[in-house]
Amino acid sequence: MNKKVAIIMGSTSDLPVMQDAIDVLKELGIETDVDVVSAHRTPEKMYDFGKNAHKNGIAVIIAGAGGAAHLPGMVASLSPLPVVGVPVKSSNSIDGWDSVLSILQMPGGVPVATVALNGAKNAGILAAQIIGATQEDVRERIITYKESLKEKVTKAAQEMRNNG
Amino acid sequence: MNKKVAIIMGSTSDLPVMQDAIDVLKELGIETDVDVVSAHRTPEKMYDFGKNAHKNGIAVIIAGAGGAAHLPGMVASLSPLPVVGVPVKSSNSIDGWDSVLSILQMPGGVPVATVALNGAKNAGILAAQIIGATQEDVRERIITYKESLKEKVTKAAQEMRNNG
Amino acid sequence: MNKKVAIIMGSTSDLPVMQDAIDVLKELGIETDVDVVSAHRTPEKMYDFGKNAHKNGIAVIIAGAGGAAHLPGMVASLSPLPVVGVPVKSSNSIDGWDSVLSILQMPGGVPVATVALNGAKNAGILAAQIIGATQEDVRERIITYKESLKEKVTKAAQEMRNNG
């Protein structure tokens, strides 16, 4: 059964944003496979990746790109797997609007599960939730992870009230 | 193992848009459970739904809402399951921008898998892909479905060239 | 009779913005109660807060949040009190548009009194005006406060004309 999450990005300059996805998946005990795949500069590599990911143990694909971001949508057109798209606010982007719209607004038949601008951490959590949709042990880890978020907020609130 | 897809919406007026998700999941052989759950008018019902969906055989939640759309994000905060958000261009929406941004731009820790404005059909396909991420029989149906899309386009292109 | 203003925010990182509301209410002699309540990470705490605020001497609730900001609207759905929403331009926000639209564009039946982006000072003044709507002593303080604004502008104008 497929269990790995592939994390691809259009350029090495996207890595500082995409690292959050790698980190949170490691924290949640999910194996990852990271690569640079450019829709516009290495279209053949993208084609091979999209056609074969589901045959290589990949369960979910996370794809990040900025500007006129075609990588998530093109991989979604090539693969039967769920694709999580991360709009990256790259240096050539108009405040992120181009990244968001060119990933989100896919035509009927080819969805991309889009997360917030630069939301790579949420992309990682979503990928784990997708595996956890049918795998109970992973879902349990999600529940534990969410509890830890609540505790952090509760503790921060307590400190603020003590200080304030 | 959880196998059903829950489809909830903020108002019965969202049904004409959300019906596309119901239809495509039926076509893909996935069982659905449809309900109206309003974040703002029935918050207790939303709370119960979010807390218990994963205990009731649900694998994926699809939530559609418009305007300041809080249903997908609030359910995502309450449930460990993956939540697919459908921004609905409802009558009180400013051209859909409010629906899109209030679903997409979730804070770190609580992702919503957002699809295009009114993209309920893609929400259904994405839900099936999520189940298919680890269930091979469902993934095979996705592959067949995508082949049928290709055939439709190819046939339409052929007809256009014959007519043109 | 309820007389206090509750000031809640989605994260301690919102405090630098929200402090303006605390300060102006102190200046206007209104008692405040400050806490961190996250719609997405502590939904149970939010539920309890919203359901009980009006039983705890609170007359007005000020809620600040950024990005897909659900705190003001969700508290407004749970409480019969007037809720003043402060859209915060947080680090995960797209130039504040998401914060503004996800607080402002509430559906019919559940209003949020929205102020300007990062407008916590105005949220505080508005909360005092709300109490002053029916309490004459508080309204008198608002009138005095507005006179002081006029004097500051008049003095600054005088200085500029003297210098220029």
Add this chain to the structure above:
Amino acid sequence: MNKKVAIIMGSTSDLPVMQDAIDVLKELGIETDVDVVSAHRTPEKMYDFGKNAHKNGIAVIIAGAGGAAHLPGMVASLSPLPVVGVPVKSSNSIDGWDSVLSILQMPGGVPVATVALNGAKNAGILAAQIIGATQEDVRERIITYKESLKEKVTKAAQEMRNNG
């Protein structure tokens, strides 16, 4: 003690939108006073209105206008009362963005409690909540009103499930 809600609008063409505020306040048992006051065509009338409303039994002012909408903000500058602003999507508006921004983005010191585009119904409910902030009988009516909303949604949901 002031108990009435004044409802003013920039033009009679705003009445179809603003009628929702009149209706819901009637339903909630609050007395209203309705007039046309144009910031740009009757500035003197606006000045008199703003300066004297709180002396005439008015507790809350609802002001609706479209395009470069100055009425809510100017009245807020002249009156110590809370002013609820309704951005109207009038015929000269650019999709409502001008109406929203010219009402919402008030400078520090002069808040306008802004509701959604064309959200006059919510303006009415908010005005009632403002009076109910300190008047328990009005607050009880708000609680009853919100229960009726919940019942409507619950019933609609039941019907949809019966039909679907």
Add this chain to the structure above:
Amino acid sequence: MNKKVAIIMGSTSDLPVMQDAIDVLKELGIETDVDVVSAHRTPEKMYDFGKNAHKNGIAVIIAGAGGAAHLPGMVASLSPLPVVGVPVKSSNSIDGWDSVLSILQMPGGVPVATVALNGAKNAGILAAQIIGATQEDVRERIITYKESLKEKVTKAAQEMRNNG
């Protein structure tokens, strides 16, 4: 005959932007009268200014403001003189969109001659052109001024070609 240009602004913090108008009018030999007039904090002063400017030798009014900028439009409603509006990108503005729309989108009957965001220099030139519309000596100075712009560009182009 009226010959002076009044330059007013909503706050002394607008002066760094508005100084460009003062400077270019000095360069063009037009007398100016500069003041701070806040629509929201000194509405009475604004009222007096607007009602009387044309009786005090003023031919054109330049008004600059930011955010929900009501000063230019309100002065235009009070005065028969042409009002040039300068949208200022102030600290409380959403990237300048609020300033632009709340000055530009005036209703039928009350125009504001709007220039570019922070375009105070152009406001000054426009005020001179307005006086020059009927006064030939001022128009001659505009023609000379435009020639000097052309020469600067021509010289810069020459230098770039020499260097490049």
Add this chain to the structure above:
Amino acid sequence: MNKKVAIIMGSTSDLPVMQDAIDVLKELGIETDVDVVSAHRTPEKMYDFGKNAHKNGIAVIIAGAGGAAHLPGMVASLSPLPVVGVPVKSSNSIDGWDSVLSILQMPGGVPVATVALNGAKNAGILAAQIIGATQEDVRERIITYKESLKEKVTKAAQEMRNNG
């Protein structure tokens, strides 16, 4: 002395919008000269028009265009006269944003007095105010015109209150 107002537009399809300027100037007793001048299809005609308008008795130029609207700015670059720009929401425009921005955002040195989207009526009034800046008889007509606006609003308000 120049006294006429030239009204030019990029296409005859702009006439239904621009007619409002012609009508209001007639009402205000100002002589007009109307023509179609296309920046992109008749650049030579535009060049001649811009270079010579001030020699032909023209005091103010009103120019209307839509989409990437270059006519107002180009005429402003060629003429020393004040140019009033009317952004037209033409069929090829993206909701009017292109028309507004390509007329409003002129560089330093070349102002265009921009009015609201489709605001041709205000362009006409502004042109009259420009002539009235230094011509007292025209200014008197503006004052009378504004009084008539006030009376219309006052009467409409009276009728609404009688009916309501």
Add this chain to the structure above:
Amino acid sequence: MNKKVAIIMGSTSDLPVMQDAIDVLKELGIETDVDVVSAHRTPEKMYDFGKNAHKNGIAVIIAGAGGAAHLPGMVASLSPLPVVGVPVKSSNSIDGWDSVLSILQMPGGVPVATVALNGAKNAGILAAQIIGATQEDVRERIITYKESLKEKVTKAAQEMRNNG
């Protein structure tokens, strides 16, 4: 030498918009080759088309698509030929902004020559100009075509002045 213009579109529903390109190229005497190629539903066909167009007598490619429009950019990544992109305001587009930004904002190295929203006519003229860049006979036809535009405007202006 390559002389043909290929016109491709993402869906037969784009044909009513794209027909303008076919028509104007016919008028300019340029041979065309029209097909439906969907980036998302027929990625293999797109790959073959992009890799081989320049070997099949094609000089310029015109590609039209709407929403998250990846066809023009992906073909530009696969072909060494100039690609003209037509953003189509399709039914799933958010007022055309997604179509424009996902075609225009290409990363460094892979340009798309983008024209206006629904600007297929201009795409055809641009394709002819591209061939005319080095082919004098085609350039002469462009010059003649532009003269005919000027004549049409001049005649329309004449008629308007005669009628007006």
Add this chain to the structure above:
Amino acid sequence: MNKKVAIIMGSTSDLPVMQDAIDVLKELGIETDVDVVSAHRTPEKMYDFGKNAHKNGIAVIIAGAGGAAHLPGMVASLSPLPVVGVPVKSSNSIDGWDSVLSILQMPGGVPVATVALNGAKNAGILAAQIIGATQEDVRERIITYKESLKEKVTKAAQEMRNNG
């Protein structure tokens, strides 16, 4: 046969952006001719340039400008050559939206081949592709150039995987 690329810009302040076009054309072995031509400050020079470029060995014109950017469109109206427009995010621009829309949204008959905001490098590549549309030796250099892009990405991906 025309073989040169003219690169013009509205101001010397645009040179840091436009230099990318000069550099990449040099790298691709195409001769360039660089100048400053301001639509608004040197309209006569622009007129002469546009009317004569195709008689001076120019095959393609690249024009860069910011704010209300009229240079690319006006040159396109004057010349039969293909014009590549570069929207520059200049200091007076509203986040680049004005630059993009005033270049992109040209009316039917006068296309501008628009590239991404600040996308001068792509303008250079596009100009080379335009010459390469009919000139095989130039097209070969484009193919080689694109191969080098692919190699750079492949190498960067390899390094990231080695490091990660």
